[in-house]
Amino acid sequence: MTIRVAIAGCRGKMGKEAVKTVVGQEGIELVAALDYKHVGESLAELEMFPADLDVPIYLDLSQLIEETKPDVLIDLTSPHAVYDHVKVSLLHHVRPVVGTTGFTDEQLEELTQLAQEQKTGCIIAPNFAIGAVLMMKFAKEAAKYLPNVEIIELHHDRKLDAPSGTAKKTAQMIAEVREERKQGHPLEEETMAGARGADFEGMRIHSVRLPGLVAHQEVIFGGNGQLLTIRHDSFNRESFMDGIVYCVKKVMELEQLVYGMENIL
Numbered sequence: 001m002t003i004r005v006a007i008a009g010c011r012g013k014m015g016k017e018a019v020k021t022v023v024g025q026e027g028i029e030l031v032a033a034l035d036y037k038h039v040g041e042s043l044a045e046l047e048m049f050p051a052d053l054d055v056p057i058y059l060d061l062s063q064l065i066e067e068t069k070p071d072v073l074i075d076l077t078s079p080h081a082v083y084d085h086v087k088v089s090l091l092h093h094v095r096p097v098v099g100t101t102g103f104t105d106e107q108l109e110e111l112t113q114l115a116q117e118q119k120t121g122c123i124i125a126p127n128f129a130i131g132a133v134l135m136m137k138f139a140k141e142a143a144k145y146l147p148n149v150e151i152i153e154l155h156h157d158r159k160l161d162a163p164s165g166t167a168k169k170t171a172q173m174i175a176e177v178r179e180e181r182k183q184g185h186p187l188e189e190e191t192m193a194g195a196r197g198a199d200f201e202g203m204r205i206h207s208v209r210l211p212g213l214v215a216h217q218e219v220i221f222g223g224n225g226q227l228l229t230i231r232h233d234s235f236n237r238e239s240f241m242d243g244i245v246y247c248v249k250k251v252m253e254l255e256q257l258v259y260g261m262e263n264i265l
Protein backbone atom coordinates (compact mmCIF):
# COMPACT_ATOMS: atom_id res chain seq x y z
CA MET A 1 0.00 0.00 0.00
CA THR A 2 1.28 3.48 -0.85
CA ILE A 3 1.09 6.03 1.99
CA ARG A 4 -0.27 9.35 0.75
CA VAL A 5 1.52 12.26 2.42
CA ALA A 6 0.97 16.02 2.62
CA ILE A 7 3.67 18.37 3.91
CA ALA A 8 3.03 21.65 5.73
CA GLY A 9 5.95 24.08 5.64
CA CYS A 10 7.55 22.76 2.44
CA ARG A 11 9.50 25.98 1.68
CA GLY A 12 11.27 25.88 5.05
CA LYS A 13 14.68 24.47 5.95
CA MET A 14 13.17 21.18 7.14
CA GLY A 15 10.27 21.18 4.69
CA LYS A 16 12.52 21.38 1.60
CA GLU A 17 14.57 18.43 2.82
CA ALA A 18 11.41 16.49 3.69
CA VAL A 19 9.97 17.04 0.20
CA LYS A 20 13.20 15.68 -1.33
CA THR A 21 13.15 12.69 1.01
CA VAL A 22 9.48 11.79 0.59
CA VAL A 23 9.61 12.10 -3.19
CA GLY A 24 12.46 9.58 -3.37
CA GLN A 25 10.83 7.12 -1.01
CA GLU A 26 9.34 3.83 -2.14
CA GLY A 27 5.84 3.25 -0.75
CA ILE A 28 5.24 6.94 0.01
CA GLU A 29 3.65 9.48 -2.32
CA LEU A 30 3.65 13.27 -1.86
CA VAL A 31 0.12 14.39 -2.76
CA ALA A 32 -0.13 17.99 -1.47
CA ALA A 33 1.62 20.87 0.25
CA LEU A 34 0.21 23.34 2.78
CA ASP A 35 1.52 26.90 2.68
CA TYR A 36 0.26 30.47 2.91
CA LYS A 37 2.32 31.57 -0.08
CA HIS A 38 2.04 30.27 -3.69
CA VAL A 39 -1.49 29.04 -2.98
CA GLY A 40 -3.07 27.45 -6.07
CA GLU A 41 0.33 26.86 -7.63
CA SER A 42 2.25 23.60 -7.82
CA LEU A 43 5.62 22.83 -6.16
CA ALA A 44 6.95 22.52 -9.73
CA GLU A 45 6.53 26.29 -10.10
CA LEU A 46 8.84 27.02 -7.14
CA GLU A 47 12.49 27.42 -8.08
CA MET A 48 13.70 25.23 -5.21
CA PHE A 49 11.90 22.09 -6.50
CA PRO A 50 12.24 19.99 -9.69
CA ALA A 51 10.15 21.24 -12.58
CA ASP A 52 8.22 17.96 -12.78
CA LEU A 53 7.09 17.99 -9.14
CA ASP A 54 3.40 18.43 -9.81
CA VAL A 55 2.12 18.75 -6.25
CA PRO A 56 -0.67 21.26 -5.51
CA ILE A 57 -0.27 23.94 -2.80
CA TYR A 58 -3.22 24.68 -0.52
CA LEU A 59 -3.92 27.37 2.07
CA ASP A 60 -6.82 25.59 3.75
CA LEU A 61 -6.04 22.26 5.39
CA SER A 62 -9.63 20.97 5.31
CA GLN A 63 -9.81 21.62 1.57
CA LEU A 64 -6.40 19.97 1.07
CA ILE A 65 -7.62 16.88 2.89
CA GLU A 66 -10.96 16.70 1.07
CA GLU A 67 -9.39 17.09 -2.39
CA THR A 68 -6.13 15.11 -2.08
CA LYS A 69 -7.00 12.52 0.61
CA PRO A 70 -3.65 12.18 2.42
CA ASP A 71 -3.10 9.43 5.01
CA VAL A 72 -0.44 11.45 6.84
CA LEU A 73 0.30 15.15 7.36
CA ILE A 74 3.94 16.01 8.07
CA ASP A 75 4.08 19.35 9.89
CA LEU A 76 7.30 21.37 9.78
CA THR A 77 5.95 24.88 10.23
CA SER A 78 5.95 27.15 13.24
CA PRO A 79 4.87 27.06 16.90
CA HIS A 80 2.07 29.50 15.97
CA ALA A 81 0.52 27.27 13.30
CA VAL A 82 1.12 23.70 14.36
CA TYR A 83 -1.59 23.23 16.99
CA ASP A 84 -4.40 24.13 14.56
CA HIS A 85 -2.91 21.92 11.84
CA VAL A 86 -2.77 18.90 14.14
CA LYS A 87 -6.30 19.51 15.41
CA VAL A 88 -7.83 19.82 11.93
CA SER A 89 -5.87 16.83 10.74
CA LEU A 90 -7.07 14.61 13.60
CA LEU A 91 -10.66 15.76 13.14
CA HIS A 92 -10.40 14.47 9.55
CA HIS A 93 -8.70 11.20 10.65
CA VAL A 94 -5.47 12.19 8.88
CA ARG A 95 -2.46 11.10 10.96
CA PRO A 96 -0.08 13.93 11.89
CA VAL A 97 3.69 13.40 12.04
CA VAL A 98 4.92 16.53 13.72
CA GLY A 99 8.44 17.90 13.93
CA THR A 100 7.41 21.43 14.79
CA THR A 101 8.23 22.36 18.37
CA GLY A 102 6.86 24.91 20.83
CA PHE A 103 3.69 23.16 22.08
CA THR A 104 2.38 24.13 25.52
CA ASP A 105 1.67 21.32 27.98
CA GLU A 106 -2.06 22.12 27.69
CA GLN A 107 -1.97 21.81 23.90
CA LEU A 108 -0.21 18.44 24.15
CA GLU A 109 -2.82 17.21 26.62
CA GLU A 110 -5.72 18.36 24.43
CA LEU A 111 -4.26 16.77 21.30
CA THR A 112 -3.55 13.52 23.14
CA GLN A 113 -7.19 13.36 24.14
CA LEU A 114 -8.42 14.27 20.67
CA ALA A 115 -6.28 11.58 19.01
CA GLN A 116 -7.69 9.03 21.42
CA GLU A 117 -11.29 10.12 20.76
CA GLN A 118 -10.70 10.04 17.01
CA LYS A 119 -8.79 6.74 17.25
CA THR A 120 -6.22 8.33 14.95
CA GLY A 121 -2.47 7.92 15.18
CA CYS A 122 -0.26 10.97 15.74
CA ILE A 123 3.45 11.31 16.41
CA ILE A 124 4.87 14.49 17.89
CA ALA A 125 8.64 14.10 17.83
CA PRO A 126 10.68 16.97 19.28
CA ASN A 127 13.68 15.43 17.53
CA PHE A 128 13.72 12.98 14.59
CA ALA A 129 17.49 12.31 14.76
CA ILE A 130 18.21 8.89 16.24
CA GLY A 131 21.37 10.22 17.91
CA ALA A 132 19.37 12.88 19.71
CA VAL A 133 16.81 10.33 20.88
CA LEU A 134 19.65 8.19 22.26
CA MET A 135 21.14 11.26 23.96
CA MET A 136 17.81 11.78 25.76
CA LYS A 137 17.56 8.12 26.76
CA PHE A 138 21.16 8.04 28.03
CA ALA A 139 20.58 11.27 29.94
CA LYS A 140 17.55 9.74 31.65
CA GLU A 141 19.65 6.74 32.67
CA ALA A 142 22.51 8.90 33.95
CA ALA A 143 20.17 11.08 36.02
CA LYS A 144 19.30 8.08 38.21
CA TYR A 145 22.85 8.19 39.55
CA LEU A 146 23.84 11.82 38.96
CA PRO A 147 20.83 14.05 39.74
CA ASN A 148 22.70 17.37 39.43
CA VAL A 149 22.23 18.21 35.79
CA GLU A 150 22.14 21.19 33.47
CA ILE A 151 21.12 21.24 29.80
CA ILE A 152 22.74 23.47 27.22
CA GLU A 153 21.03 23.55 23.84
CA LEU A 154 22.57 25.41 20.91
CA HIS A 155 20.69 26.30 17.72
CA HIS A 156 20.81 28.53 14.65
CA ASP A 157 19.55 32.07 15.22
CA ARG A 158 16.37 31.67 13.11
CA LYS A 159 14.77 29.45 15.76
CA LEU A 160 11.53 30.83 17.20
CA ASP A 161 11.12 28.83 20.42
CA ALA A 162 13.33 28.59 23.48
CA PRO A 163 14.11 26.29 25.08
CA SER A 164 14.15 23.85 22.18
CA GLY A 165 11.61 21.03 22.07
CA THR A 166 14.48 18.58 22.54
CA ALA A 167 15.73 20.31 25.69
CA LYS A 168 12.23 20.40 27.15
CA LYS A 169 11.69 16.71 26.36
CA THR A 170 15.10 15.82 27.82
CA ALA A 171 14.19 17.62 31.05
CA GLN A 172 10.80 15.88 31.15
CA MET A 173 12.42 12.46 30.66
CA ILE A 174 15.00 13.16 33.37
CA ALA A 175 12.23 14.35 35.70
CA GLU A 176 10.62 10.88 35.43
CA VAL A 177 13.57 9.42 37.38
CA ARG A 178 14.88 12.42 39.34
CA GLU A 179 13.14 13.91 42.36
CA GLU A 180 12.57 17.65 42.06
CA ARG A 181 15.51 19.43 43.72
CA LYS A 182 17.00 22.88 43.67
CA GLN A 183 20.56 22.88 42.38
CA GLY A 184 23.44 25.24 43.10
CA HIS A 185 23.94 27.22 46.30
CA PRO A 186 20.73 27.55 48.34
CA LEU A 187 21.36 31.30 48.64
CA GLU A 188 22.46 31.91 45.04
CA GLU A 189 21.14 35.09 43.43
CA GLU A 190 21.05 36.26 39.84
CA THR A 191 22.65 39.69 39.61
CA MET A 192 21.65 39.71 35.93
CA ALA A 193 18.21 38.29 35.02
CA GLY A 194 18.39 34.93 33.25
CA ALA A 195 22.02 34.22 34.21
CA ARG A 196 21.11 30.78 35.60
CA GLY A 197 18.86 29.84 32.66
CA ALA A 198 15.33 28.43 32.74
CA ASP A 199 14.27 26.35 35.74
CA PHE A 200 12.61 22.96 35.15
CA GLU A 201 12.10 21.22 38.49
CA GLY A 202 15.42 22.64 39.64
CA MET A 203 17.30 21.64 36.48
CA ARG A 204 18.69 24.57 34.53
CA ILE A 205 18.26 24.88 30.76
CA HIS A 206 20.43 27.30 28.76
CA SER A 207 19.60 28.28 25.18
CA VAL A 208 22.32 29.52 22.83
CA ARG A 209 21.35 31.06 19.45
CA LEU A 210 24.07 31.80 16.91
CA PRO A 211 24.42 31.84 13.13
CA GLY A 212 26.46 28.86 11.96
CA LEU A 213 24.84 26.42 14.38
CA VAL A 214 22.26 23.82 13.30
CA ALA A 215 21.00 21.81 16.32
CA HIS A 216 23.19 20.73 19.23
CA GLN A 217 22.73 19.80 22.86
CA GLU A 218 24.86 18.94 25.86
CA VAL A 219 23.50 17.37 29.02
CA ILE A 220 26.03 17.85 31.79
CA PHE A 221 25.95 15.85 35.03
CA GLY A 222 28.07 16.82 38.01
CA GLY A 223 29.17 14.45 40.80
CA ASN A 224 31.89 14.34 43.43
CA GLY A 225 35.07 15.18 41.57
CA GLN A 226 33.60 14.13 38.23
CA LEU A 227 31.60 15.36 35.27
CA LEU A 228 29.67 13.41 32.65
CA THR A 229 28.79 15.16 29.39
CA ILE A 230 26.37 13.63 26.87
CA ARG A 231 26.39 15.56 23.61
CA HIS A 232 24.60 15.31 20.30
CA ASP A 233 25.14 17.38 17.14
CA SER A 234 23.01 17.64 14.03
CA PHE A 235 25.23 19.17 11.37
CA ASN A 236 22.54 19.28 8.70
CA ARG A 237 18.79 18.68 8.21
CA GLU A 238 19.40 15.34 6.50
CA SER A 239 20.08 14.03 10.02
CA PHE A 240 16.32 14.21 10.71
CA MET A 241 15.05 12.52 7.55
CA ASP A 242 15.36 8.82 8.44
CA GLY A 243 13.30 9.58 11.54
CA ILE A 244 10.59 11.28 9.50
CA VAL A 245 10.30 8.31 7.13
CA TYR A 246 10.21 5.91 10.10
CA CYS A 247 7.42 7.93 11.74
CA VAL A 248 5.36 8.17 8.53
CA LYS A 249 5.30 4.37 8.35
CA LYS A 250 4.86 3.84 12.10
CA VAL A 251 1.97 6.29 12.50
CA MET A 252 -0.11 4.13 10.15
CA GLU A 253 -0.13 1.44 12.89
CA LEU A 254 -1.16 3.78 15.73
CA GLU A 255 -4.54 4.85 17.09
CA GLN A 256 -3.28 7.34 19.67
CA LEU A 257 -0.80 10.19 20.08
CA VAL A 258 2.82 9.35 20.83
CA TYR A 259 5.03 12.18 22.13
CA GLY A 260 8.68 11.38 21.47
CA MET A 261 10.31 8.86 19.14
CA GLU A 262 11.83 7.00 22.09
CA ASN A 263 8.37 5.54 22.69
CA ILE A 264 8.12 3.84 19.28
CA LEU A 265 11.64 2.60 18.58
Ligand SMILES: NC(=O)C1=CN([C@@H]2O[C@H](COP(=O)(O)OP(=O)(O)OC[C@H]3O[C@@H](n4cnc5c(N)ncnc54)[C@H](OP(=O)(O)O)[C@@H]3O)[C@@H](O)[C@H]2O)C=CC1
Pocket: 008, 009, 010, 011, 012, 013, 014, 015, 034, 035, 036, 037, 076, 077, 078, 079, 081, 098, 099, 100, 101, 102, 125, 126, 127, 128, 129, 240
Ligand atom coordinates in the same frame (compact mmCIF):
# COMPACT_ATOMS: atom_id res chain seq x y z
N1 LIG B 1 11.57 17.43 15.25
C1 LIG B 1 12.73 17.65 14.63
O1 LIG B 1 13.56 16.75 14.49
C2 LIG B 1 13.01 19.00 14.09
C3 LIG B 1 12.11 19.99 14.30
N2 LIG B 1 12.32 21.24 13.79
C4 LIG B 1 11.22 22.18 14.00
O2 LIG B 1 10.49 22.24 12.78
C5 LIG B 1 9.93 23.54 12.61
C6 LIG B 1 10.39 24.10 11.27
O3 LIG B 1 11.76 24.28 11.30
P1 LIG B 1 12.57 24.98 10.09
O4 LIG B 1 12.32 24.23 8.85
O5 LIG B 1 13.95 25.18 10.58
O6 LIG B 1 11.84 26.40 10.05
P2 LIG B 1 11.65 27.36 8.77
O7 LIG B 1 11.24 28.69 9.33
O8 LIG B 1 12.82 27.27 7.90
O9 LIG B 1 10.39 26.70 8.01
C7 LIG B 1 9.07 26.80 8.40
C8 LIG B 1 8.23 26.94 7.16
O10 LIG B 1 6.85 26.90 7.52
C9 LIG B 1 6.18 27.99 6.87
N3 LIG B 1 4.98 28.32 7.62
C10 LIG B 1 4.84 29.12 8.70
N4 LIG B 1 3.55 29.17 9.08
C11 LIG B 1 2.88 28.38 8.23
C12 LIG B 1 1.50 28.04 8.08
N5 LIG B 1 0.58 28.54 8.90
N6 LIG B 1 1.15 27.20 7.08
C13 LIG B 1 2.07 26.70 6.23
N7 LIG B 1 3.38 27.01 6.30
C14 LIG B 1 3.77 27.84 7.29
C15 LIG B 1 7.23 29.09 6.83
O11 LIG B 1 6.91 30.09 5.89
P3 LIG B 1 7.53 31.59 6.07
O12 LIG B 1 9.00 31.41 6.32
O13 LIG B 1 7.22 32.26 4.79
O14 LIG B 1 6.82 32.17 7.25
C16 LIG B 1 8.46 28.29 6.44
O15 LIG B 1 8.50 28.06 5.05
C17 LIG B 1 10.41 24.34 13.83
O16 LIG B 1 9.42 24.32 14.81
C18 LIG B 1 11.63 23.58 14.30
O17 LIG B 1 11.86 23.75 15.68
C19 LIG B 1 13.42 21.54 13.08
C20 LIG B 1 14.39 20.60 12.88
C21 LIG B 1 14.26 19.25 13.36
Ligand SMILES: O=C(O)C1=N[C@H](C(=O)O)C[C@H](O)C1
Pocket: 101, 126, 127, 128, 155, 156, 159, 160, 163, 164, 165, 166, 167, 214, 215, 216
Ligand atom coordinates in the same frame (compact mmCIF):
# COMPACT_ATOMS: atom_id res chain seq x y z
O1 LIG C 1 14.52 24.50 15.24
C1 LIG C 1 15.36 23.60 15.00
O2 LIG C 1 16.24 23.71 14.17
C2 LIG C 1 15.23 22.33 15.75
N1 LIG C 1 14.18 22.15 16.49
C3 LIG C 1 13.90 21.00 17.28
C4 LIG C 1 13.90 21.37 18.73
O3 LIG C 1 13.36 22.44 19.10
O4 LIG C 1 14.40 20.60 19.55
C5 LIG C 1 14.77 19.83 16.93
C6 LIG C 1 16.17 20.16 16.59
O5 LIG C 1 16.82 20.51 17.75
C7 LIG C 1 16.25 21.28 15.55
